[in-house]
Amino acid sequence: xxxxxxxxxxxxxxxxxxxxxxxxxxxxxxxxxxxxxxxxxxxxxxxxxxxxxxxxxxxxxxxxxxxxxxxxxxxxxxxxxxxxxxxxxxxxxxxxxxxxxxxxxxxxxxxxxxxxxxxxxxxxxxxxxxxxxxxxxxxxxxxxxxxxxxxxxxxxxxxxxxxxxxxxxxxxxxxxxxxxxxxxxxxxxxxxxxxxxxxxxxxxxxxxxxxxxxxxxxxxxx
Amino acid sequence: xxxxxxxxxxxxxxxxxxxxxxxxxxxxxxxxxxxxxxxxxxxxxxxxxxxxxxxxxxxxxxxxxxxxxxxxxxxxxxxxxxxxxxxxxxxxxxxxxxxxxxxxxxxxxxxxxxxxxxxxxxxxxxxxxxxxxxxxxxxxxxxxxxxxxxxxxxxxxxxxxxxxxxxxxxxxxxxxxxxxxxxxxxxxxxxxxxxxxxxxxxxxxxxxxxxxxxxxxxxxxx
Numbered sequence: 001x002x003x004x005x006x007x008x009x010x011x012x013x014x015x016x017x018x019x020x021x022x023x024x025x026x027x028x029x030x031x032x033x034x035x036x037x038x039x040x041x042x043x044x045x046x047x048x049x050x051x052x053x054x055x056x057x058x059x060x061x062x063x064x065x066x067x068x069x070x071x072x073x074x075x076x077x078x079x080x081x082x083x084x085x086x087x088x089x090x091x092x093x094x095x096x097x098x099x100x101x102x103x104x105x106x107x108x109x110x111x112x113x114x115x116x117x118x119x120x121x122x123x124x125x126x127x128x129x130x131x132x133x134x135x136x137x138x139x140x141x142x143x144x145x146x147x148x149x150x151x152x153x154x155x156x157x158x159x160x161x162x163x164x165x166x167x168x169x170x171x172x173x174x175x176x177x178x179x180x181x182x183x184x185x186x187x188x189x190x191x192x193x194x195x196x197x198x199x200x201x202x203x204x205x206x207x208x209x210x211x212x213x214x215x216x217x218x219x220x221x222x
Numbered sequence: 223x224x225x226x227x228x229x230x231x232x233x234x235x236x237x238x239x240x241x242x243x244x245x246x247x248x249x250x251x252x253x254x255x256x257x258x259x260x261x262x263x264x265x266x267x268x269x270x271x272x273x274x275x276x277x278x279x280x281x282x283x284x285x286x287x288x289x290x291x292x293x294x295x296x297x298x299x300x301x302x303x304x305x306x307x308x309x310x311x312x313x314x315x316x317x318x319x320x321x322x323x324x325x326x327x328x329x330x331x332x333x334x335x336x337x338x339x340x341x342x343x344x345x346x347x348x349x350x351x352x353x354x355x356x357x358x359x360x361x362x363x364x365x366x367x368x369x370x371x372x373x374x375x376x377x378x379x380x381x382x383x384x385x386x387x388x389x390x391x392x393x394x395x396x397x398x399x400x401x402x403x404x405x406x407x408x409x410x411x412x413x414x415x416x417x418x419x420x421x422x423x424x425x426x427x428x429x430x431x432x433x434x435x436x437x438x439x440x441x442x443x444x
Contacts (some may be wrong), residue, residue: 045315046365047323059308063322066314067289074307085296086281090290093267100285101269143268 001131005032005041005052008111008208009115009175011107012064012099013051019068019161021199024080027053035120037190064099080161091155094147098169102140107169109133111180115211137173138183145186154190159197167194171203175213181222188222196220227254227263227274231337231397232428233329234286234321235273236390241290241383243302243421246435249275257342286321290383302383315376316369316384320391329391332400337433347413359395360405367408375414381419389416393425397435403444410444418442 004020004027006013020027032041034048045052054060054065062069072081081088099187110133113125144166147154155162170191173179181188194200204218216222225244226249228235242249254263256270267274267284275289276282276393283289294303303310332355335347366388369376392413395401403410416422426440438444 013328047319059311061311062315063318065309065318069291070307070311073310085292088295089281089283089288089292091290093284096285096287097269 002027002056003054004028004029005054006050007031008206009035009111009172009211010050011103011111011165011169012049012174014172014203015099015161015165016051016053016064016067016071017203018164018168018199019071019080021202022080022159022164022197023071023075024074025071025075050118057140065095080159082156082158082160084110087156087160091160093160094155095165098162098165102166102169105136106133106140107173109136111172111176114178115176133178137179141184141187144190145184148190149186160172163190163194164199166193167200171200174217176211177214181216192220192222224249225252225276226250227252227266227276228272229253229256230428231333231394232272233325233333233387233391233394234271236394236425237321237383237387238273238275238286238289238293239425240386240390240421241293241302243424244302244381244386244419245293245297247259247293247297267344271325287317290317302381302386304326304378304380304382309378309382313384317379317387320384320387324388324391327358328355329395331358333394333398336400337398356400359401363401363406363409366408366412370412371408385412385416386421387411389422393422396439397430398433399436414442414444 002025004013004016006017006029008031008070017029031136032038032050032052034041037048041052042048042185044054044060049063051064051067052060052062053070055081068080072079081091109129113129117123117125144154151157153159153163154166170179181191195204206211224247226235227236227312228239230253239249239251245380254260254272254274256263256272259270260330263274264270266276266282271285274282274284274291275287283292285309303313312433324392329353335351335355338349339345373379374386375381375385392401403413417426429435
């Protein structure tokens with residue numbers, strides 16, 4: 001069986017889960033407590049991060065970038081990057097935007113400070129980081145809204161990994177109640193369209209022990 | 223003409239320069255002072271980072287990840303990712319390692335603190351960050367040395383983007399005198415092999431105004 005090692009609130013693991021589900025590739029989830037630094041896991045990924053995908057043939061692939069590119073090459077049906085070179089470049093630019101810029105400016109300041117620090121016993125959340133996270137979220141939602149109003153999906157005419165990368169970060173933040181959707185109507189509408197896709201179902205149904213999501217989290221018409 | 227917008231010490235731009243040169247794709251370099259936030263540049267890359275590649279047909283591609291994957295698809299001769307799915311996954315895992323983990327733990331703590339802060343007028347270098355950067359460099363050089371002793375090149379039997387990503391970071395740090403090569407003999411030998419490749423020539427010949435590299439920087443038998 002195909003196994004995805006993950007943590008429920010990891011946006012990088014969520015992106016891969018959405019990609020696998022969109023491609024209808026079956027997989028089993030296994031929670032990996034990366035802070036325990038399990039030797040067998042370190043052998044699969046020396047960086048000791050999730051996600052790691054283990055294929056039925058034994059091949060294990062570490063890092064969400066490597067996994068998504070692998071999935072596109074190994075299972076080319078339902079491509080997630082677009083057809084033309086220009087579309088593929090735009091998809092990847094946006095994946096880098098969300099997994100790099102958005103992750104540093106927003107996700108890290110909110111999710112890491114408020115959830116991971118507690119989990120890892122790394123001290124109290126830093127109030128100035130949390131403030132910065134909320135401030136940075138605003139222009140990012142505006143950018144998403146602008147893209148969603150300009151194009152059918154974030155990177156172009158078809159749904160792509162850019163949508164899943166963005167939705168992965170937003171869904172993890174939404175789970176802990178950190179997204180004020182009233183800030184941008186177009187971003188909210190785009191996210192509602194993402195949530196309505198079948199690939200999103202398992203994510204929305206999952207509950208993390210000790211954290212209850214807001215009522216709108218799994219609501220498709222929020 | 224193909225134009226690469228860059229900054230001389232950007233490891234991400236250096237990775238793309240090495241990839242282009244290894245593939246023998248001709249290009250012109252143009253320095254982009256990203257801190258000036260030039261409107262025409264922002265239109266090519268809303269994140270306002272280098273590198274950005276502008277193709278002769280007008281297509282512009284932002285982000286070093288998007289550029290390298292584009293080059294592999296648009297110019298498949300001299301592939302830089304490996305042949306098998308497993309080789310390609312390993313190359314990408316290591317590119318993510320150097321552009322993510324190494325960049326955060328080492329490059330940012332040294333190059334950003336010592337060079338970019340001065341350039342951007344963002345205050346004095348943080349001594350504790352610089353200390354952390356030197357400390358983190360040590361295990362990274364050991365990891366590179368271990369990979370280089372176990373395999374012909376970092377990701378496997380052939381030179382790949384993993385080598386260029388690692389060498390890009392190390393060459394930028396080496397330019398400012400931050401690499402103590404005596405720390406790991408195997409890493410040093412691997413880097414000497416990288417430097418000897420023709421694709422490295424232009425990088426090693428380039429000088430950054432106001433910063434003189436150590437004598438060994440461009441020496442192939444250092």
